[in-house]
Structures are given as C-alpha cells and as structure tokens.
Amino acid sequence: MRIKRYVVNQLPEAMPMIRKDLGANALILDTKKINTGGFLGLFKKQKLEVIAALDPVKMEQDHKEKVAAALKQEKALRAQDSRKDSVKGQSDNPDIVNEIKSIKQFLFEMMETEQLPESLKQLNNLLEEQNLTKSIRSNLLAVMAEKMKEKPGLSTEAILTIARQELLHRLKSLPVTSLDPKAKMVCFVGPTGVGKTTTIAKIAAEYLLNQQKKVGLITSDTYRIAAVEQLRTYAKILGIPLEVIHSTEELKKAVSKLEECDVILMDTAGRNYQQKKYIHDLEQLLNEQDAIQVNLVISLTAKYEDMRDVAKNFQPVGVDQLIFTKRDETKSYGSILNLIDEFDMPLSYITNGQNVPDDITVATPELIVDLILGEDGHDRSSESIT
Structure with a gap:
C-alpha cells in the first residue's frame, strides 16, 4: 500500500x-x-x-x-x-x-x-x-x-x-399546490413561446366544466395578433367572455365588466424578459389589482441556467406559483426540483401537450419523483387537475 x-x-x-x-x-x-x-x-x-x-x-x-x-x-x-x-x-x-x-x-x-x-x-x-x-x-x-x-x-x-x-x-417539505381557490384573478406571465395561452384555456375549461364556475378572460398580449385570436377562439368555444386591454386603466374597466365571474384568468405578452422596461411595465400593471395570483409559466425544454434567469427577472412582478409546460417535449425533469428548491416557489401544474383541456396535471410530489427517476408507469394526461 x-x-x-x-x-x-x-x-x-x-x-x-x-x-x-x-x-x-x-x-x-x-x-x-x-x-x-x-x-x-x-x-x-x-x-x-x-x-x-x-x-x-x-x-x-x-x-x-x-x-x-x-x-x-x-x-x-x-x-x-x-x-x-x-x-x-x-x-x-x-x-x-x-x-x-x-x-x-x-x-x-x-x-x-x-x-x-x-x-x-x-x-x-x-x-x-x-x-x-x-x-x-x-x-x-x-x-x-x-x-x-x-x-x-x-x-x-x-x-x-x-x-x-x-x-x-x-x-x-417544499411548496407544491394547485391554484388558490380564493383568488379572484389569476395572471399568467413568462417568456415568449412557453404556452401561456394554451395553459390558460386548459385551466379555464377545468373551472367551467368540472367546477361549474363562471370564468372570464383578459389578455394584454396585443403585441401578437395571433395570440388574441387564439384566446378569442377558446373563449367562443367555451362560451365565456374575453376582454382585451392595453393599459392599467383598461384593466380596471375589464375587471369591472367581469365582476360577476367567479374567477378571471389573465394572459400577458411573452416578450423579452431580460428587458427591464417590460418587467417594470408588467409590475405596474399587476400592482394595481387586489387579490391577484401571479403564475410564472416556464418550458421544461429550456436550459436550467435560462430558467434561473427567468425566475430571477420575474421576481419583481411578485410571482406566487410556477407552472411547467412541454413535459412531452423533453426527457429531463430535474429542473423542476432545482427551481422550486432554489427559489422556494410553489408549483401548481405541469402540462404535457396541446390538447385542451386534457393535457395538464396537478404537480404532485409523486408525479415529480416519477418523472425524475423514470418510474412514470402510466399516462397521466387523463388525470383530473382538481
């Protein structure tokens, strides 16, 4: 030796x-x-x-x-x-x-x-x-x-x-939860292309069809005509109202018009999150509202370094929960645990496809561990998100 x-x-x-x-x-x-x-x-x-x-x-x-x-x-x-x-x-x-x-x-x-x-x-x-x-x-x-x-x-x-x-x-021991049932207004923020609009449609359908709640939609994503039309199409299919807004003042009026709704889901523009002006404008827009829950939507196909940057840059907005999308487009899921562990943010849902309203699941600890250890033995896309 x-x-x-x-x-x-x-x-x-x-x-x-x-x-x-x-x-x-x-x-x-x-x-x-x-x-x-x-x-x-x-x-x-x-x-x-x-x-x-x-x-x-x-x-x-x-x-x-x-x-x-x-x-x-x-x-x-x-x-x-x-x-x-x-x-x-x-x-x-x-x-x-x-x-x-x-x-x-x-x-x-x-x-x-x-x-x-x-x-x-x-x-x-x-x-x-x-x-x-x-x-x-x-x-x-x-x-x-x-x-x-x-x-x-x-x-x-x-x-x-x-x-x-x-x-x-x-x-x-980490925060994993669904949307707050007491929240009158739920807002969805995040980078471009992560699937915010489709996610909103899935959650709107769940509230409407399974929970029998009156749902209203608001969008401030007027930078992309396709985004407004996409949400308008979902609103027509579900038979629920949609308000398009361009300013804080218009947001107040839209909320007033939808006051009879049990819950209001709000879409926002997916722009360059590294631009401080965009984050500042979003912060100003949302700070005017009471009883609002902010959900940060992140794609699982992104690199973890980019996810960290997204989470850091959106912190001034007052993020309450995380939603991960595009589970079906990757085989790497460790970033889920990394992000909620590092930023101590509650996680609500994981989406896994384009089908509305099916491809969305409550992010339970069991689901996350199944994904990480490769023990996901059955199709979870059919699970209820309640």
Whole structure:
C-alpha cells in the first residue's frame, strides 16, 4: 500500500495533489486539523492533514465507509449550520461555513472522479442525467450512504426505492399546490413561446366544466395578433367572455365588466424578459389589482441556467406559483426540483401537450419523483387537475 501525507489549508487543495501522486483510485484514509509553524509554540497556524493511500488489493468496503462518513459529516454540518442560522450572530460563523464548503467540494470531487461506490455511482449518474444540481445530488447521496451503512449489500432496486422515498420526503417539505381557490384573478406571465395561452384555456375549461364556475378572460398580449385570436377562439368555444386591454386603466374597466365571474384568468405578452422596461411595465400593471395570483409559466425544454434567469427577472412582478409546460417535449425533469428548491416557489401544474383541456396535471410530489427517476408507469394526461 502506498500512503502519502499532505498538509493543506482546505481539503479541496489536496485533491489534485492526490490524483497526481496516487491516481484517480486513491482513497482518503483520514483528515484532521493540526497546528504548524510558529516560534517556541507561538504564532502557530492551523492546517489540515490529509492521509491518502493507493491499495490495489484492498476491498471497496473501506472506501464505501469513508464516503459514507464524509457524506454524513456534510449532512451534520449542514444541520448544525441551519440551527445556528436561527440564532442571531451565529449564522456567519466562518469556520462552519468553510467546513461545509470543504466537505461539499470533497463530495463534488468524488462525483466528478467517479470515486463513489458503484451503487451510488449508478444513482448519481441517473440524477445527473436528469440535470439535478450537484448540491441536491450530494445531499441525497449523503442520506443514501447512511442507509447503505445501516444495511450493506442493498440491491439497485432497493436503492432506487429509498431514493424515491427521500425525494418524496424532500418534495413534501417544499411548496407544491394547485391554484388558490380564493383568488379572484389569476395572471399568467413568462417568456415568449412557453404556452401561456394554451395553459390558460386548459385551466379555464377545468373551472367551467368540472367546477361549474363562471370564468372570464383578459389578455394584454396585443403585441401578437395571433395570440388574441387564439384566446378569442377558446373563449367562443367555451362560451365565456374575453376582454382585451392595453393599459392599467383598461384593466380596471375589464375587471369591472367581469365582476360577476367567479374567477378571471389573465394572459400577458411573452416578450423579452431580460428587458427591464417590460418587467417594470408588467409590475405596474399587476400592482394595481387586489387579490391577484401571479403564475410564472416556464418550458421544461429550456436550459436550467435560462430558467434561473427567468425566475430571477420575474421576481419583481411578485410571482406566487410556477407552472411547467412541454413535459412531452423533453426527457429531463430535474429542473423542476432545482427551481422550486432554489427559489422556494410553489408549483401548481405541469402540462404535457396541446390538447385542451386534457393535457395538464396537478404537480404532485409523486408525479415529480416519477418523472425524475423514470418510474412514470402510466399516462397521466387523463388525470383530473382538481
């Protein structure tokens, strides 16, 4: 067995040296803080001692236990930091923050260099294919490593079952809900081409046909003639009123005309969300209304980086909920969990086609986990959205 000792400031600094000296299959045997330097015991500096080894004969079990210990330590540190966060003056503790970053970086390094145990590596690959963030993946792997330590030799099927349970638990602590039944007015905002108008038609049909509510429509999307005509066609088919507005004053009049409706659904123009003037104008338009619920509509075909930009840029509008569209046009669904986890926004619906009113589903935790883990065993397009 080849064993080497490294003294560094933080664990990530040691990783390239270990790979260079011992290769990608090297194992980290131990880490501990030590004091170095100084004169007559004074002015010592605290460093991190890392012991790494390469043993081609040694069984993988020791490595699994080391990974599990590191993952468990990362989880414990996160919990400790979370508890401290609630106490004034403790949340900025640099030692805690740096150690969490160090452990996290260590986990990321293991994922990138494929040093995870084979069973966890397969799970990580699946989650990576679904474009889940490294942070979410490492947190889930921490839990999985603990489970494997308690019950060694778990099958791939058992690991997927536990992963499903953990994701469900995580999602149930996140906001997932349908439209607020108390909301008199529901507005839909988002980039161009995400399917806002079709989504509105589906929800209008649900309110009208299944909930027997009086529904009114408003559109401010006068930049595209086709958009107004599309919504007008849906309004005629459903036999519900439609008001077209161009200003805040016209919006007030439209709401007054539709005051006998139980719910008013409002379409907005899908313009360049990176233009501050567009967001400002939209903010001014919606801020004049009371009891309004704002839904941000995002396409699942978009890159996650673009989704993040959309969510950030629309925040001044006062987004209450998310709706994801075009589920049928992609096989990657990790962005659903990424976005609601990062922005803490409730998720209401996921749409999966052009058919009105069928292709829309309530975004339950079970549906999201099914999509991410590839266990969607039946056609959900026929499910009711109530």
